[in-house]
Amino acid sequence: MPQRPEQNSTDRRSFLKNSSAVAAGAALSTSIAQTAHAAGSDEIKFVVVGIGGRGSGAAANIFESKGNVKLVAVADAFADKAESALKSLSRGKYKDKIDVPADRIFTGLDGYKAAIDVDCDLVVIATPPAFKPQQFEYAVNKGRHIFMEKPVASDAPGVKRVLASVEESKKKNLMVGIGLQRRHEPQYMETIARIHDGAIGDVVAQRVYWNGGGIWYRNRKPDANEMQFQVNNWYHFxxxxxxxxxxxxxxxLDVGCWVKGDYPVECNGMGGREQRMGGDPTKSQIFDHTCCEYTFKDGTKMFSQGRHLAGSWQYVGEAVHGTKGTADPSGRIEGPNAWEFAGKRLNGHQQEQHDLIEALMRGEIYNEGEYGAKSTFTAILGREACYSGKIVKWDELMEKGRDLAPGIDNYSLDGEVPESARPDDEGKYPIPTPGKYSPFA
Incomplete structure (x- = not known):
């Protein structure tokens, strides 16, 4: 079982007897559903917010766990995606684990509230990062256990909102799992434990990479307004x-911070757009390459490359340099204490759900929310350094970082997109220009 922060345990029978649906002013509880267990069942009822994409995969992983689980409601911005995902999941071996009638399929940008309000024990949040802070906050306020995909926000105000909700989740003793699945993979866990035990001496530098060839793009539908287009094509905004x-x-980046046991204090970066949509600013806002130099408070560095450039070197992984050797955190150490992981390599997406569901069934609670938020902010720190071309400090960005979507709680599919993503008269989206862009509000 992975070591995690804020893990608590209680008698399983007591845990299963109580309710996780905490009403305002009521006593706080650690348990899963009252109604199910009053009937003598160990069933865990869960809902998925953002079922149209990664949420379907998370649901399938939960179905494959050893728990007695039941999907009881779903929400997605788009009705066709929700219905298609449910149909696909129901077509095979999972059909007996799904109880989602038409009146428990919720749509629109505020559909998450109705889904979370359904009698359930666990909420899976797998929506675009911008929407997660308010959805997480709502689930915590409702006293639900939560699994939330990474990243947990897209800007500094969102991260601060998540961190505040994490503190509330700890007070309520709620399970919070975050989709940084390498922390549940035994090859990473054992290697990093050995690094922490001194197998390569003091860590002096790290290199981390996500270099790939490209990502999906969804063309604009003829009847879609700007908000609908952007939400459907969310990766590009x-x-x-x-x-x-x-x-x-x-x-x-999360692996690097896990190895270090800390988060950087500043970042210097550079990046741009060489191939993204042929350089067409009417289709996408985002960069296709970034290169960052993160500095930790002891002066050590983490060097980062992230890109989508076809025809270039493609590699996803990490390397750690120490005073007595080097390590690949995915299972190898070189130097006087040379070692290689010999155990079974597990699928992290599946293992994180095995761990979460089995912990709930044992009456244990762990909370991954803080490192989920801080690793997200590490990525935001790097992005703002690359966009601005300046050295950006962690504390200053946390305090004064841009709000990319002011008033996001009130957004709707029929409304306007935020100014940060509003096209000009020629249909061109705002593109950050290093040297001119400011990371601060």
Whole structure:
């Protein structure tokens, strides 16, 4: 079982007897559903917010766990995506684990509230990063256990909101799992434990990479307004996804911070757009390459590359340099204490759900929310350094960082997109220009 912060345990029978649906002013509880267990069942009822994409994968992983689980409601911005995902999941071996009638399929940008309000034990949040802070906050306020995909926000105000909700989740003793699945993979866990035990001496530098060839793009539908287009094509808009460094490269940055046991105090970066949509600013906002130099408070460095450039070197991984050797955190150490992981390599997406569901069934609680938020902010720090071309300090960005989507709680699919993503008269989206862009509000 992975070591995690804030893990608490209680008698399993007591845990299963109580309710996790905490009403305002009521006594706080650690348990899963009252109604299910009153009937003598160990069933865990869960809902998925953002079922149209990664949420479907998370649901399938939960179905594959050893728990007695039941999907009871879903929410997605788009009805066709929600219905298609449910149909796909129901077509095979999971159909007996799904109880989602038409009146428990919720749509629109505020549909998450109705889904979370359904009698359930666990909420899975797998929406674009911009929407996660308010959805996480709502689930915590409702007293639900939560699994939330990474990254957990797209800007500094969002991260601060998540951190505040994490503190509330700890007070309520709620389970909070975050989709940084390498922390559940035994090859990473054992290697990093050996690094922490001194196998390569003092860590002096790290290199982390997410270098790939490209990502999906969804063409504009003829009847879609700007908000609908952007939400459907969310990876290409900074307010929604936070750029590639947040959406994908966060995994490697998280590993680097895990190795270090700390977070950087500043970042210097550079980046731009060489191939993204042929350089067409009417289709996408985000960069296709970033390169960062992170500095920790002891002066050590973490060097980062993230890119989507076809025809270039493609590699996803990490390297750690110490005073007595080097390490690949995914399972190898070189030097006087040479070692290689010999155990079974597990699928992290599946293992994180095994761990979460089995912990709930044992009456244990762990909370990954803080490192989920801080690793997200590490990625945001790097993005803002690359966008601005300046050295950006952690504390200053946390205090004064841009709000990319002011008033996001009130957004709707029929409304306007935020100014940070509003096209000009020629249909061109705002593109950050290093040397001119400011990371601060």
């Amino acid at each position: 900074n307010w929604l996804c936070g750029d590639q460094i947040c959406e994908q490269h966060i995994h490697n």
